[in-house]
Amino acid sequence: MTTTPDLTPLTRLGSGCEIHLPGDPGYDAARTPWNLAVDLRPAAVAVPRTPAEVQAVVRAAAQAGLRVAPQSTGHGAAALAEGALDDVVLLRLHALTGVTVDPAARTARVLGGTLWEDVVAAAAPHGLTAPHGSAPDVGVAGFLLSGGLSFYGRRHGLSVNTLRAVEIVTADGTLRRASATEEPDLFWAVRGGGGNLGVVVALELDLLPYADVYAGMLLWDRERAPEVVRAWVEWSRTAPDSATTSLRVMSFPPLPELPPFLSGRDLVVVDGAVLESDADADALLAPLRALRPELDTFGRMPTTALLQVHMDPPGPSPAVGEHSVLGALDESGIEVFLEQVGPGTRSGLLFAELRHLGGAFGVPAAGGGALAHVPGEYALLCLAMAPTPQAAVAGRAAAFSVVRALGAWSRTGLVPTFAESKVDTSRFYDGEDWVRLCRVRDAVDPERRFVANHGI
Numbered sequence: 001m002t003t004t005p006d007l008t009p010l011t012r013l014g015s016g017c018e019i020h021l022p023g024d025p026g027y028d029a030a031r032t033p034w035n036l037a038v039d040l041r042p043a044a045v046a047v048p049r050t051p052a053e054v055q056a057v058v059r060a061a062a063q064a065g066l067r068v069a070p071q072s073t074g075h076g077a078a079a080l081a082e083g084a085l086d087d088v089v090l091l092r093l094h095a096l097t098g099v100t101v102d103p104a105a106r107t108a109r110v111l112g113g114t115l116w117e118d119v120v121a122a123a124a125p126h127g128l129t130a131p132h133g134s135a136p137d138v139g140v141a142g143f144l145l146s147g148g149l150s151f152y153g154r155r156h157g158l159s160v161n162t163l164r165a166v167e168i169v170t171a172d173g174t175l176r177r178a179s180a181t182e183e184p185d186l187f188w189a190v191r192g193g194g195g196n197l198g199v200v201v202a203l204e205l206d207l208l209p210y211a212d213v214y215a216g217m218l219l220w221d222r223e224r225a226p227e228v229v230r231a232w233v234e235w236s237r238t239a240p241d242s243a244t245t246s247l248r249v250m251s252f253p254p255l256p257e258l259p260p261f262l263s264g265r266d267l268v269v270v271d272g273a274v275l276e277s278d279a280d281a282d283a284l285l286a287p288l289r290a291l292r293p294e295l296d297t298f299g300r301m302p303t304t305a306l307l308q309v310h311m312d313p314p315g316p317s318p319a320v321g322e323h324s325v326l327g328a329l330d331e332s333g334i335e336v337f338l339e340q341v342g343p344g345t346r347s348g349l350l351f352a353e354l355r356h357l358g359g360a361f362g363v364p365a366a367g368g369g370a371l372a373h374v375p376g377e378y379a380l381l382c383l384a385m386a387p388t389p390q391a392a393v394a395g396r397a398a399a400f401s402v403v404r405a406l407g408a409w410s411r412t413g414l415v416p417t418f419a420e421s422k423v424d425t426s427r428f429y430d431g432e433d434w435v436r437l438c439r440v441r442d443a444v445d446p447e448r449r450f451v452a453n454h455g456i
């Protein structure tokens, strides 16, 4: 028998924090994550504006016997919806945002619900940038605390390694600062432990010394996929760590809001960034350009423009996906990939992506946290649009089918930020790190107050 939680401690917060309960007019809007395919039905939604309000919500939730799920945007909400949320306060951080750049120290202090586009915009006037992912509106906290693959990554490593300190509200409602010298165990754990340790209300990170970057995309019709995929895989085997790129086979529905080069088309696209001079980047890309792409946007651009290169959706969208980490791809691996998504196939996916790993992604960072590197050659990410529950079921099956087909080339590890559905989270970490992470979590949150999308 389930009992209805007593929400009085939360409702008593009054003007101390915006709270939405089931049945309230604002509840549906407040519980809707960025990923519109995900239906979250928590006991309450809290929208704190200050760290003190976060503390009050965590304490009130504890009093009410409720758990707390921190969320910045809901880009990574899919796995959260797989568990019951009727005893969970969804703590949405979109009202707790802001960026302060220290140009001399080359660092930024970012509040817990801030988006990457705002960090990049604040850093750019100082000739600096941030280790963001492909989409402008992903949350800094959710991305960094789970590793983060950026287009600077094969040179600079997993983005989480840029973290210098966090301010975090833990299960007892205390606001703590964790860094290499303050609460070092907690600092180690939060760098890869996602939302399992507490609510991160501020982060300090190192910025990257780039005012502009050589970046862009090459685009061909999917009919060219056999030669393009082979050429890119061959090229990626020896590409220097200055180049971080991705290859996607994409299928767009005919939509008036899409530009003609995308609408209704099946394509193969290579995009990313090359941290070299124009001449060296041109020389490096020459073998791919020799395949005469229909569109070539690679060139020097302000770092702010790198946020648009991957053509991620401009706002909340419904999507489902599956991923795996692959080792080296030989000819038979390429053939299987093409059999799944190459010319003539109807995979039902929006895209099947090979994100190039290796380089600094694969090297454990000195002094790093629970997740400091990702071994493997490529992250395989398959995504389908899911505007209806039926489309979600079909999309998940389609994504899983490609991941399964490439099983012989896959490794045991996974990339937390690419994990859509619930997975065995011990696969994110090296064995001993997993054990240590669980130990720190048990010390800091013995009652398991916090619910992360990927629980440990």
Ligand SMILES: Cc1cc2nc3c(=O)[nH]c(=O)nc-3n(C[C@H](O)[C@H](O)[C@H](O)COP(=O)(O)OP(=O)(O)OC[C@H]3O[C@@H](n4cnc5c(N)ncnc54)[C@H](O)[C@@H]3O)c2cc1C
Pocket: 070, 071, 072, 073, 074, 075, 076, 077, 080, 093, 112, 113, 132, 133, 134, 135, 137, 138, 139, 140, 141, 142, 143, 145, 146, 147, 148, 149, 150, 194, 195, 196, 198, 199, 200, 201, 312, 313, 417, 418, 451, 452, 453, 454
């Ligand atoms: C369009 C798109 C493009 C993407 N591109 C990339 C990419 O290039 N590289 C890459 O690595 N990933 C990428 N991702 C994946 C993305 O990085 C993850 O989904 C990430 O977890 C999203 O973080 P968020 O804060 O926006 O999402 P949320 O769903 O809000 O957060 C995910 C989880 O992080 C934790 N969390 C969030 N905020 C806090 C906080 N303040 N305190 C404590 N815990 C918190 C929670 O456990 C939460 O469930 C992409 C996703 C999408 C949808």
